[in-house]
Amino acid sequence: MGSSIKAANNGSIKTNIEEELEKREESYRDLVDNSPDAVIIAYEDDILFINETGAKLFGASNKEEIQQKKIVDLIHPDYHVRIKERVEIVTRGDATDFFEYKLIRLDGTVFEAEVKGIPTIFQNKPARHVIIRDITDRKKTLELLLNAEKLNVAGQLAAGIAHEVRNPLTAIKGFLQLIETKLNDHKSYFDIIQSEIDRIELILSELLILAKPQDLKFEPVLLQTLIEDVKTLIDTQAIMNNVQIEFVNDCGKLIINGDKNQLKQVLINFLKNAIEAMPNGGVITIELKKHDFNQVKMLIKDTGSGMTQHVLKRVGEPFFTTKESGTGLGIMNSKQIVENHHGTVHFWSDEKGTLIEVILPINGDKIERTKQRGRGFLKKW
Numbered sequence: 001m002g003s004s005i006k007a008a009n010n011g012s013i014k015t016n017i018e019e020e021l022e023k024r025e026e027s028y029r030d031l032v033d034n035s036p037d038a039v040i041i042a043y044e045d046d047i048l049f050i051n052e053t054g055a056k057l058f059g060a061s062n063k064e065e066i067q068q069k070k071i072v073d074l075i076h077p078d079y080h081v082r083i084k085e086r087v088e089i090v091t092r093g094d095a096t097d098f099f100e101y102k103l104i105r106l107d108g109t110v111f112e113a114e115v116k117g118i119p120t121i122f123q124n125k126p127a128r129h130v131i132i133r134d135i136t137d138r139k140k141t142l143e144l145l146l147n148a149e150k151l152n153v154a155g156q157l158a159a160g161i162a163h164e165v166r167n168p169l170t171a172i173k174g175f176l177q178l179i180e181t182k183l184n185d186h187k188s189y190f191d192i193i194q195s196e197i198d199r200i201e202l203i204l205s206e207l208l209i210l211a212k213p214q215d216l217k218f219e220p221v222l223l224q225t226l227i228e229d230v231k232t233l234i235d236t237q238a239i240m241n242n243v244q245i246e247f248v249n250d251c252g253k254l255i256i257n258g259d260k261n262q263l264k265q266v267l268i269n270f271l272k273n274a275i276e277a278m279p280n281g282g283v284i285t286i287e288l289k290k291h292d293f294n295q296v297k298m299l300i301k302d303t304g305s306g307m308t309q310h311v312l313k314r315v316g317e318p319f320f321t322t323k324e325s326g327t328g329l330g331i332m333n334s335k336q337i338v339e340n341h342h343g344t345v346h347f348w349s350d351e352k353g354t355l356i357e358v359i360l361p362i363n364g365d366k367i368e369r370t371k372q373r374g375r376g377f378l379k380k381w
Contacts, residue, residue: 165200256360
């Protein structure tokens with residue numbers, strides 16, 4: 001008798017628990033279905049659920065069209081390896097940050113989106129709550145804004161470049177006048193002329209890099225040379241503002257995989273900001289050092305008056321600037337370029353100056369490397 005009552009109670013408790021779980025899942029489903037973001041609930045490579053926003057985003061007339069697909073069908077092949085790595089993170093129980101991918105609609109068109117994965121429970125088993133945001137329009141707008149910023153940077157550097165070109169031309173002119181009066185063998189004069197001509201070519205090449213938009217092109221980059229080239233370009237502007245630029249290299253001839261021209265643009269933007277932050281002159285230190293096993297850290301320190309905490313929190317916001325002629329897009333552009341290299345940017349500031357920390361992977365972008373190895377089949381996302 002007692003055992004029968006106990007069994008009945010256990011059965012009742014189990015029923016109540018199951019009913020509570022069903023109610024919670026129903027509430028969860030309603031919350032997801034009404035989300036303004038596209039949401040997919042996935043288990044391994046199966047799509048268990050997609051909301052209305054998601055179905056529309058992928059060009060489906062109904063949810064079932066998407067749920068009949070596999071996750072791999074919705075992802076551009078270039079991103080299969082990266083997605084697989086992030087799936088493993090979510091499977092371990094950790095959420096991932098938003099990351100940009102190319103996804104594929106049912107009609108085959110490709111679009112860019114931000115994707116975030118969160119571990120969840122669905123139908124009483126572990127699953128992945130995947131949030132998807134279409135950023136196609138934002139990308140187009142950003143491209144227009146970045147082109148405008150690039151023109152603005154080139155204009156601000158024009159005075160320094162003109163001064164930089166004028167100096168070697170003056171030297172060339174002077175030595176040619178000496179040669180005219182003395183037609184003897186003065187090889188050293190010709191060496192100086194050649195050196196100054198080379199300097200003009202370097203300056204003009206750097207100007208063309210700024211003026212001509214470039215697609216992201218990963219290649220081996222010698223960081224020491226890159227930094228020295230940018231320092232050559234910026235030095236005159238720094239001297240005109242009583243600013244000294246120092247370079248400390250603890251990494252030797254370290255090579256990373258990246259887009260040389262866009263990394264130069266990052267350094268130019270940060271150095272220009274540092275110069276402008278010291279109207280009374282000062283020192284900028286560029287320091288290169290190893291960070292962890294496979295990363296390199298570049299520190300850019302100035303001795304300006306620093307930023308308030310309020311301003312520091314808003315650094316990188318589009319159109320936020322403390323400069324009268326600024327657009328507020330330079331730092332945003334630089335951060336985006338670093339993130340495209342799978343790196344990070346951090347800012348610190350106080351009354352003694354500002355420190356910018358850029359961390360980049362030494363071995364380069366894993367997606368770019370794996371493109372040459374073929375496309376692996378993604379079994380789960």
